Amino acid sequence: MKQNQVLRFSIQGLRCAGCVSSLENALQNTDGIVDVTVNFAEHVAQVQGDTSSEKIIAAIVEAGYGADLIRDNGQFDDTAAQEQLEYQQLVDKAVMPAIFALPLMLYDQINGLPDIISLPGRFFWLLIAVITLGCLIYSGKHFYLGALRSWQHRQANMDTLVALGTGSSWLYSVAVLALGDRLPHLAQHAYFEAALFILIFLNLGAAIEVRARGKTSSAIRQLMNLQPKTARLVRQGLELDVVIGDVLVGDIIRVRPGEKIAVDGRVIEGLGIVDESMLTGEAMPVEKNVDSTVKAGTLNIQGSFLYQADRIGQETLLAQVVETVLQAQGAKPAIARLADKIAAVFVPVVVVIAMGVFVGWFYFGPQPALGYAFVTAMTVLVIACPCALGLATPISVMVAVGRAAQAGILIRNGQALQTAGQISCVVFDKTGTITEGRPEVVEIKAFNHFSQKQVLQWAASLELGSEHVLAASVLRAAKAKALTTLTVTGFEMRPGLGVTGLIGNQRVALGNQSLIDELVLDASTCNDVLQHSYVQGYTAMILAVDGEIVGILSVSDPVKTDSAQAINQLHALGIRVMMLTGDHERTAQVIAAQVAIDHCRAQCLPSDKLAIIKELQAAGEVVAMVGDGINDAPALMQADVGVAVGSGTDIAIDSADFIILDGSLLKMNQAIELSKATLTNIKQNLWGAFIYNALSIPIAAGLLYPAFGFLLSPVIASAAMAFSSLTVVANANRLRWVKLTVETND
Template identity: 40%
Template sequence: MAERVDIRIHGMSCASCVGRVERALGKQPGVTDAQVNLAAEKATVAFEEHANPSQAVHAVIEAGYQPVIKTAEIPIIGMTCGSCVSRIERTIEKLPGIVQSSVNLTTQKVFVRFLPDAVTLQRIHHAIRDAGYEPQDLGENTQAEHEDREGIQLRNKVLLAAAFTIPVVFIAMGKMIPALEAIFTSIMPHRGWMSIEWLLTTPVQFYAGARFYRAGFAELRHANPGMNSLVMIGSSAAYFYSVAALLAPGFFPAGTAESYFEAAAVIVTLILLGRYFEHVAKGRTSEAIKKLLQLQAKTARVICDGDTQEVPIEAVVPGDRILARPGECVPVDGIVEEGHSYVDESMISGEPVPVLKQKDNEVVGGTINKNGALTFRATRVGADTVLSQIVKMVESAQAEKPPIQKLADKIAGIFVPIVLAIAVITFSVWLGFGPTPALAFAFVTTVSVLLIACPCAMGLATPTAIMVGTGKGAEMGVLFRKGAALETLAKVDTIVLDKTGTLTLGRPELTDFVVLEGQENDLLRWVAAVEAQSEHPIAEAIIRGAKERGLGLPSISHFQAEPGFGIEADVDGHKLNVGADRYMSRLGIELGKAEERAAALAREAKSPLYAAVDGKLAAIIAVADPLKVGSTEAIASLKAQGLEVAMLTGDNRATAEAIARQVGIQQVLAEVLPDQKANEIKRLQAEGHNTAFVGDGINDAPALAQADVGIAIGTGTDIAIEAGDVVLMRGDLRGIVNATSLSKRTRKTILSNFVWAYGYNVALIPVAAGALYPITGFLLNPILAAAAMSLSSIFVLANSLRLRRFQPLSPVRQESKPGLLETQVHA
């Protein structure tokens, strides 16, 4: 069975880096797919069978990048011989993400190297226990786990580079100002100041800028130059040109033996500063994941033999009895066995009002217990909890590339070689035709071209917007299982909705109880008592309606059912008959004006029944599958966005059209069998429509898969995670409005990012090459080119982060469960 492994990678800076890593991974045996997300700094690798991460890790290193690998030493109790060693090693190596495992029988420890994004130390800990041994120490420094080493290293390099670069710039600029030049030359000659610049620039170039050389040489070695190559070549050209001008000025034409040490130092410092800002901003794009992870409890109170013990959350297993005290976070998913309390489920439902939980109700890990103690049985723990599934879903969407990003990667793959060719042409033209000193002009313009064209902003344009967009969607209860869906949904022009369970609640409810003669409560409890002997869904709705009103059901006698007509029984000394109009006609009971009222109810897609007491008509009963709260508002909002809305259902046309009229849908596809729903979607696609199908995610799976975007309706913890491209966590259709609005905003952000990134390069490369010089005398300084390149990346990141301010267009509430108290009761 195929496995997917996530590898976090440091050192990538642009789209060409992404392409290099993907190609390196794709060449490895057994790898079927490799996708790299620049913003997340993560590669997702799919293997044919059992994953072999060690080869993938080696491929990343060979490509010139640094995979994030963690190490741990875990003491183990219970090992006695060599077979114990091999058993533990085999068990650990079966886990995805294990690079190396080595067990030492003498020291009673296992040494593990693993990929933290593919497997956790807690999972390794659990595997050792499953093998029959007892790990004693997780060997993990929690603070170090969360320490931002990359950010700290970048910050320190920036500070060091700035400390050396500022005096270099002061010296270089001072020599150009006539008033200061006399002071400088009175202290030491010009070449002496050049020597000081050399000493100050060298640590900036080769220590602070070492990352550019490591990655740049790797890019060139693989014949795939990228951003690091451009920075390395540009800054090195300035540095070594200056060194040669200092040590051998006689080799240069007159007037060209000048130093550009300040350009080399400033280039490295500015680009490092830009990388640091990018790192900080990229960290902010994943804040939604961090917020979700913060909801997880660290410990749980497990009840064992009457005693309560506080244990790490990783130690909880399904079946454990857990105590949740007032004010505590519910640690895992489970079923309440004792107690009652209100629980804040806003992280799942978005509903701010706490929900009452009592015996047999389900609780979800990460929700907050408010005012009472709950004892519940754990049902889902670890990666199986609803919260973990949400986190995994969002991470998967952020890691996947939408079509526009794949196109961008291809463009970036050929962009850098084109830039290098332009740089060579620029140098040749200025050297051959430029004014005196031609070599100096050729050098300045070539370095400027190399720096201005770095494709960093291109590589960040899509993934940062996708990360922020999917994170924002998760906050609103809209989960994008695929990053591509966020882009594709923006192009959809037709929304097709299933009826049952999507527009409606999906189960019959008692909607009308029209009393014609007698006491309402007595009639309802008698009817419910009779219907309790039936297994018909309509009977269940009537019984549920009576119970929600708090009515007890009396005992009955002489029960008799006539299939297709109705039922008869004796209740509390009365003979009760409940059934359709034909049953009443058979009994000789006149319907009169009640028949008109029943016909009106039927036109509203309700199923009318009659109840007679002692041979007299007493009540009209109506049962229907009612619309969900917000359905009508959602349809109106989708139409306001310019979308066509259709309904697809297996129900008869009369019922379907009655529901469609209520919500404002004109196009109705009725009496469609489940296996024909996908064909209807195909037909719409053949007519040129980009379609999104909205269904419950189980019976509608073929249609969800066939549509351009499948939107699965999830309710509470029953999320159909594998059903669609998008999952609405709540049963409220207004989530579709928010999903389409967010997707359009995200796509607009991506396009504006590309307009900036590509427009910036197209506009400024000719300027850097000196196209304006013959007309205006303006020549772009390499320092300004480096600053502009960094600002371009920061602009793209800032533009993507604006998506965090997106506000839902429609308020979404957890779906209500209307019963008799919420229906029209006519006395």
């Protein structure tokens, strides 16, 4: 296992948030593990480190839980099957005690139950005791085994509460049956039916919770279902259908109308219209012709074409999107870690409270003091719900990350999901972010005996080693004119400035005005050409050979059609907007004016962008940086929220917290809206869980008895506990239908 590799494990035996903390602590104390996140909502552990999966599983087992390595995203289908099996098992465990408890309750309502002291009554209650014991074993075995494991590891969790509550009710009832009239008359009451109803409500509630948790994963299931199972290969003139796992890089694949694209690749023949909305969120279909890229999971709605496979298996964009979503769903924002700390001590505190309640009623309560003490203590144990607290954050994060993926926004960082709603300043890069990122050379000026053809050829030769988006425009222009590139040695990329190198024995530089100034070259002879380029909003690329300027390439990169609208939306939210660019001041001002950006900094090096982000943060701003290039990577990492547009380079995407797949800046506003909705949802869940426990535990302890003579039944307490978890899950699922601004405008 590599240092930065993240492995995911499906965990069995997680019962509440206390289990999460105990498992995380156990794994963090394991040699070689760097970081651990256990997601209670998913029952998944994400582990980063340099130890083997076998050792990690051994550590999990030693902590009292089961684990299976999730080797690839395809195992998600297995998880769905396991969820269905778990659901059915829990339903069966709820039905079993219901078969006996419901007739018992009905008989009690019609005829009344036999006196436990009488001889016929003893036989009746002895039969009920045996039946209840069988139900406890069948329907409560998982609670008792979980409690035993917790005890062995000197921990306490929800299983502890349930085991103590149901176990004590059965033992007390057996004691009443055995001691008979040796107990005070008012204490001669059996609670077998209470134990049965507790098992009914807890198992039924858990079953509904499992089903509801499955619905929170609907977005990721939809993404996985985009992957077709087969592909139509073209080999030696024949077409044959093969399973997707048999496709190799370089294979030729035929796609017909109405078929999904199997793997990532490049069109080599034909024409198609492809719907990419399910992957990128882009509503308009995209025309695909020769040299166009196509992505696995997208739908060809018109035309037929051949394409060559470039990326297969886990290398496709779809697979990477799925993996990113899965990892993000397991991430924990700061608010979740706070909830985990509270949940870690919750169960021990409840046990202490229950003991205190028992002692208080036993010594100071009315007769039968023992009966009152037992019932109130049992009710406290049953009603307390650590699950609601443990689910409050991860279930909301799961739904929100899936909802974002449906909108074409990948969230890679759970903390950023929390922070995005607090953004006060958004900083944009220009090229490829505010602009289309598909620049074209529109003018070439030559000086000092160089021809336009030579200027383009020498510029293309230098740019052959660059990854910058402007380099691609120069190479396309050279290719269009069928120019061959020259051999370059000593190539050096100057971030934020340009590139330099040697062609033959001549030193060549290609870059912006700042590069020319750094090289102390005289640009006065071509100043008019430069100013004309800047006024048009063009980017001027200056070519110098042996200290003399020999050419200027003016590159046009149109502003994205939705950039102005996106920036207006941010202004409407009261968010400050700024643009940072390495381009010339005049060019930057022209672009900024087109999209109504008030604050603009030009001729910025990567270090300048980083320094400006730090300045804004020092002034109290919560900063989002939106970019797509290598120059943006330091600033993306420094920002409170780094956002990479989908056309960005790998290093930019690795540096980002959010990824906008289709490059639309309108998604920035959607991300902020979703973050605010998610944080509100999490707070609602946490407050709901807190208020529930703060009110229910005192009521269960008998707080209302002195004034109203009211004591809560353990049966009602168990139903309330199950309902509290379901409320959290239901509230989190509301995020699946949250309306985002752009969608309502479509």
